[in-house]
Amino acid sequence: MIVLSGMIGAGKSSLATLVSEHLGTKAFYEQVDDNPVLPLFYADPKKYAFLLQIYFLNKRFASIKQALADDNNVLDRSIYEDSLFFHINADMGRATDQEVKVYDELLDNMMEELPYAAHKKAPDLLVHLDVSYDKMLEHIQKRGRSYELPENDPSLIDYYHNLLGRYDQWYADYHYSPKMKISCDEYDFVENEHDRAKVLKLIDEKLKERGTL
Ligand SMILES: Nc1ncnc2c1ncn2[C@@H]1O[C@H](COP(=O)(O)OP(=O)(O)OP(=O)(O)O)[C@@H](O)[C@H]1O
Numbered sequence: 001m002i003v004l005s006g007m008i009g010a011g012k013s014s015l016a017t018l019v020s021e022h023l024g025t026k027a028f029y030e031q032v033d034d035n036p037v038l039p040l041f042y043a044d045p046k047k048y049a050f051l052l053q054i055y056f057l058n059k060r061f062a063s064i065k066q067a068l069a070d071d072n073n074v075l076d077r078s079i080y081e082d083s084l085f086f087h088i089n090a091d092m093g094r095a096t097d098q099e100v101k102v103y104d105e106l107l108d109n110m111m112e113e114l115p116y117a118a119h120k121k122a123p124d125l126l127v128h129l130d131v132s133y134d135k136m137l138e139h140i141q142k143r144g145r146s147y148e149l150p151e152n153d154p155s156l157i158d159y160y161h162n163l164l165g166r167y168d169q170w171y172a173d174y175h176y177s178p179k180m181k182i183s184c185d186e187y188d189f190v191e192n193e194h195d196r197a198k199v200l201k202l203i204d205e206k207l208k209e210r211g212t213l
């Protein structure tokens with residue numbers, strides 16, 4: 001299983017499609033447009049942060065179990081980032097200490113079940129998409145989900161800076177599998193064919209090193 005990570009709008013879903021098509025495997029996407037809790041969360045984060053987190057955790061767990069069924073399936077966000085998102089929201093006063101405790105214990109408990117689900121626990125490779133604030137905003141604006149647009153809710157600027165500011169440390173601390181970073185400011189794998197080929201080649205090389213290609 002290949003897992004992608006990175007900020008909102010970095011390009012994970014786009015790259016998940018490209019990589020899975022390239023390898024002839026399946027992509028598993030985060031549930032967004034048909035997620036009933038996401039718009040509630042953006043409208044009232046304090047009220048819905050915990051519910052959204054449980055929603056994502058449940059869906060992510062189901063996707064991981066399916067993705068582990070064959071080699072080199074691609075997951076468009078890691079379960080490890082869900083926890084990062086929640087802790088940042090908690091630090092912003094959107095979850096109580098008790099909610100954080102329940103979430104952390106539930107996550108630990110669920111992670112212990114993963115090896116039994118498919119005899120292995122960690123992804124084969126993490127591909128992290130690094131993105132600047134400006135580039136991320138460009139993507140968010142291009143996609144146009146109204147609840148993600150800072151012009152509709154200026155408090156999102158702080159939220160996005162908080163998330164982005166914690167990702168470097170999150171990536172440095174990630175130790176569950178081999179990992180690699182791709183800069184979305186340097187490589188435009190959506191619109192530029194040459195960049196796309198280069199990014200796919202970098203991922204192929206890493207998978208060969210790992211022995212899974
Ligand atoms: N390199 C790129 N060049 C141009 N547009 C891009 C690029 N990468 C992503 N986009 C566009 O930015 C938007 C967000 O991309 P995508 O949905 O793949 O991001 P994501 O990381 O999966 O986001 P989220 O975390 O919110 O699910 C889409 O409209 C996509 O077409």
Ligand SMILES: Nc1nc(=O)c2ncn([C@H]3C[C@H](O)[C@@H](CO)O3)c2[nH]1
Nearest residue numbers: 008030032052056081082085086148
């Ligand atoms: N609060 C919160 N916790 C998560 O674990 C999480 N994972 C994704 N998201 C939000 C970001 C995008 O708007 C949208 C698509 O990634 O969903 C999250 N929000």
